[in-house]
Structures are given as C-alpha cells and as structure tokens.
Amino acid sequence: KFKFIILQPDAVLPALKELSVCILLRRNFATHWTAFVYKAPGSKDIELGLGGISSYLTVWLFGQEHHIEVELKLDEWHSVCLTWSGQAQRLRIYINGTCLHEAPVKPSLRQELAQNGTLTLGVSHYVDANGEVQQESGNNLLGDIGLFGIWEREWGAEELRRPSCADGDVVSWDLRQWKHTCPPVPDNSLYCGKYIVKSFCYIL
Ligand SMILES: *[C@@H]1O[C@H](CO)[C@@H](O)[C@H](O)[C@H]1NC(C)=O
C-alpha cells in the first residue's frame, strides 16, 4: 500500500493573492511522479501542484498546466520553488534557486488561490462522496521529501537564490500540521538538518 501525507483537516489554507511554495525532493525511480497537489473544495481540477515525468516538470495553477523541460536526476536532492502573483499575473519556477521559467497567468483566470482546499504531498488525490481524501494511484513520488512550505508572498529571485531554512508562514514543515502514515526519518545530511519523509516506504 502506498503511503502519503495530507494536511490535517484543521490546518486550512487561506485565500492567497500571491504565494511561494518550495519543496525539496529526491527521486529514486524514473517514474511519473507527484510532488504535491492542492485542490479547491469541490473541484476536480488541480488548483496548485507540481509533478513530472522523465525530463519534464508539470506545474498546475488554476487547472492550467505548464510544462518545463528540466531533468531532476535520480538520487539527488532538488529544490523546486513556484512563485505566483495575481497582481503581476505571473508564475515563476525556480530550481535550486535559479529561475528557469516565467509564464504569464491569463488575466481571465481567478486572481486568488481558493481557500480551505485539500493538500497532499507525494501523491495526487481526489475527495470522495463522503468528503474523504483518497489518493490517486500510478503517479506518486517514489522518493523522499526533505522540506515543504507555503508562504503568503511572492519571493523574488534574490531571496530564493540562497537556500533558506525558514518555515512557511501558511503551511510549514512541522509534521504536527500533517497527517502521515510514514514515520519521518531524522536526517542530518540535509542543509536544514531536519527529517525526511519517505513517500516510498512500503515493503514490496
Ligand atoms: C540541485 O542541486 C543539487 C545539489 O547541489 C544537485 O545534486 C542537483 O542535481 C541540482 N539539480 C538540478 C536540476 O540542477
């Protein structure tokens, strides 16, 4: 059985007019993968998300997909940050602190991230008729997550250039905020010296 972690129901995301989200991840297998998926209440579309396959990253924002050609080599840690500003109508994608992609976000799209949605790490999900979060199979991350955070501000290139260990002010890497079926593993090899979550921790 695949394991995944979801934001606790009592930890809610506010509506955001701009944001930054960062994740530190390490893939172990060359499969289709999902880093995180956020869905608005009652919506099937991905409000905000990140995943990939072979040498492409896919970023979802308001149901729209953006594809970026970049290879995240296996067994290495990669820091991926997305920033978005509704006012500036732009989405930026940073890998290891370098901006690789900037895309305009259509002005017709909503200018606010929907609040109170559902967020999963390492796997995509849907909400069933009983309101329970269910994982989608076939595209979960076979690897590790070392850090995740969401901030209510669009960080600039200058701020993202240096690795930061600051906790997200909207969602932080504090596992009390998360419901997880995989125990976190302390890891001192990481720059921020925290723990990692093995999203691939089932026994074959
Ligand atoms: C990001 O940095 C790490 C550590 O320096 C490196 O192993 C990894 O390959 C880098 N990722 C990319 C996509 O450049």
Ligand SMILES: *[C@@H]1O[C@H](CO)[C@@H](O)[C@H](O)[C@H]1NC(C)=O
């Ligand atoms: C979002 O959740 C908070 C806290 O549970 C609640 O007070 C608020 O009414 C909710 N807002 C919407 C739009 O559902």
